[in-house]
Amino acid sequence: MSNVSAQIELLEQGLDMTSALVDNAAAGETSGHGGHGGQVVFDLQALSVFYGDFRAVRDGTLRIHDQEITAFIGPSGCGKTTMLRCFNRMNDFIPTARVEGKVLYYGVDLYDPAVNATEVRRRIGMVFQQPNPFPKSIYDTVAYGPKLLGVKKRGPLDDVVERSLRAAALWDEVTDRLDESGLGLSGGQQQRLCIARAIAVEPDVILMDEPCSALDPIATARIEELMAEMKRDYTIVIVTHNMQQAARVSDRTAFFTTEVNPDSDRRTGILVEYDRTEKIFSNPADQRTEDYVTGRFG
Amino acid sequence: MPLMTPSRAGAAAADSVRSRITTRDRDVAGIVMLAVLLVAMLLTLLALFALLAQVVGESASLLSARGLDFVTSPIGSDPDQIGIWSGLYGTIVIGAMVLVVAIPMGVGAAIYLEEYARDDSRLTRAIMVNIRNLAGVPAVIYGVLGLIIFTQWLGPITGGKSAIAAGLTMAVLVLPIVVITSIEAIRAVPSGLRDAGYGVGASRWETIRDHVLPYAAPGILTGTVLSIARALGEAAPLIIVGAVTGLLPETSLTGFFSAVPILIFQWTGRSQPPNSEFAFTESAAAAGLVLLVIVFFFNAAAIYLRNRFERRRAGQ
Numbered sequence: 155m156s157n158v159s160a161q162i163e164l165l166e167q168g169l170d171m172t173s174a175l176v177d178n179a180a181a182g183e184t185s186g187h188g189g190h191g192g193q194v195v196f197d198l199q200a201l202s203v204f205y206g207d208f209r210a211v212r213d214g215t216l217r218i219h220d221q222e223i224t225a226f227i228g229p230s231g232c233g234k235t236t237m238l239r240c241f242n243r244m245n246d247f248i249p250t251a252r253v254e255g256k257v258l259y260y261g262v263d264l265y266d267p268a269v270n271a272t273e274v275r276r277r278i279g280m281v282f283q284q285p286n287p288f289p290k291s292i293y294d295t296v297a298y299g300p301k302l303l304g305v306k307k308r309g310p311l312d313d314v315v316e317r318s319l320r321a322a323a324l325w326d327e328v329t330d331r332l333d334e335s336g337l338g339l340s341g342g343q344q345q346r347l348c349i350a351r352a353i354a355v356e357p358d359v360i361l362m363d364e365p366c367s368a369l370d371p372i373a374t375a376r377i378e379e380l381m382a383e384m385k386r387d388y389t390i391v392i393v394t395h396n397m398q399q400a401a402r403v404s405d406r407t408a409f410f411t412t413e414v415n416p417d418s419d420r421r422t423g424i425l426v427e428y429d430r431t432e433k434i435f436s437n438p439a440d441q442r443t444e445d446y447v448t449g450r451f452g
Numbered sequence: 453m454p455l456m457t458p459s460r461a462g463a464a465a466a467d468s469v470r471s472r473i474t475t476r477d478r479d480v481a482g483i484v485m486l487a488v489l490l491v492a493m494l495l496t497l498l499a500l501f502a503l504l505a506q507v508v509g510e511s512a513s514l515l516s517a518r519g520l521d522f523v524t525s526p527i528g529s530d531p532d533q534i535g536i537w538s539g540l541y542g543t544i545v546i547g548a549m550v551l552v553v554a555i556p557m558g559v560g561a562a563i564y565l566e567e568y569a570r571d572d573s574r575l576t577r578a579i580m581v582n583i584r585n586l587a588g589v590p591a592v593i594y595g596v597l598g599l600i601i602f603t604q605w606l607g608p609i610t611g612g613k614s615a616i617a618a619g620l621t622m623a624v625l626v627l628p629i630v631v632i633t634s635i636e637a638i639r640a641v642p643s644g645l646r647d648a649g650y651g652v653g654a655s656r657w658e659t660i661r662d663h664v665l666p667y668a669a670p671g672i673l674t675g676t677v678l679s680i681a682r683a684l685g686e687a688a689p690l691i692i693v694g695a696v697t698g699l700l701p702e703t704s705l706t707g708f709f710s711a712v713p714i715l716i717f718q719w720t721g722r723s724q725p726p727n728s729e730f731a732f733t734e735s736a737a738a739a740g741l742v743l744l745v746i747v748f749f750f751n752a753a754a755i756y757l758r759n760r761f762e763r764r765r766a767g768q
Binding site for chain 2: 242244247249250272273275276277279280281282284286287288289298299302303335337348351352354355
């Protein structure tokens, strides 16, 4: 059991995390047989992220499974996005950011010096909070990633663009305006364009950082439908502020909260509980989770 | 006891709201401020037009009499014969040197400082502060620097007091401006755009090349044009580097040189010879007009390019 050492470390800190971690481990067991593919894609071991001396989030110990949607929920500042950005090393661009613990991706520690972060990001795509299509045409936005990978000929590029836009449920809406700018699309369309752009490089995993927070309910519903379809081909990790969204789309949910630091007034995020989504929302093991999902806090 | 029902209270409140929002009080401070701002704007315009009118008025008769001959003739001592060709040549060389030396170097330094250097390091901060200070150093000081480095130390290459040395001096002079404006432009690139590039597996350089620089291009362009305009109009460093004002029959990169601002400076101080039709001051005004036209074209080109970049950036 790879998170045994993490458990021990936590117990030594005298925290009441035992039950959550046991459930966590049990969830890992059950998925081994039955249900979805169930292969462990990410195995986080006692992951902490620091900005300088400040520990932004700690105790990230969880496993993310193939062809599932895993949701990170919790109040603002609880470190869900920070932790998500470790999955494809997007935190590399924050000079003061540093991690402790391990992020194993198919058994390889992503923070091992031998790991090529650019290649990691190619395999682990990302969709961001604000739709951020390139200031280029719709076609070029989607074709950008494949071009980087050496697809130069028009024919294969056309295929990739069409396939990606279809997979992102956007093709029918943009088929006759591929050479127009992606910035002319509506917010929801832009976000689906960003999903198409992520799909175009054929990643294994798609990370979504509050992908619907800038969208209206109808656009949100479309993205959620799309996620349910994408699950067949991709492992998805989504950060969301919206508990109902987590309940609707995800198979597993990790609940984060914040705790006051003894030495400063900044609050550190902490992973409270990770389990199957129905368990988190119906019968959570931790009181803090229950308070949050029932709306008593946050 | 007077009874105040909720609806009565509401009616009273509505009356008071009505009377308050229909007052005819004037925002006096606001109107005064508006007037001050308007006067400031008009005075600025007036100064600009006065300058333009003066230059055009002074040079009109000379330019209409001599036309292009004034542009293509060499400098000399007869105000009826002289032209600005030698100076124009030097000015063009200086502009070209700024373009090929200062712009790539300055933009490169800005990219390094903004995209690669750790912004929390003390060294980076020290460099930034120094670059800002360098932008405020008087031009004459750069002339001294140019004299020592480009005409003396590098004399064997530049040919001493030459157009090349002057161009290099001007390039160094405008370098801090190019760096600062480029840094500002790069800093204004939304972080979401970088994230987007990295998110599909673009490397740092690919992200800079494909997303950051195209987005920052309009801002960089503005700084570039400003710096070239500055280099074309500056006279003080050229005097120190050794610009010629007398006879200059031929133009070369590594030989003696002159520049339009030098000619203006020199001609404005000379009195009209007894038997000549035109005064040196008229030549000076005409040279100034030519310089203005050059800078104007630069600016126009920059505005055109910037609009094109911005349109593309906004997705139109």
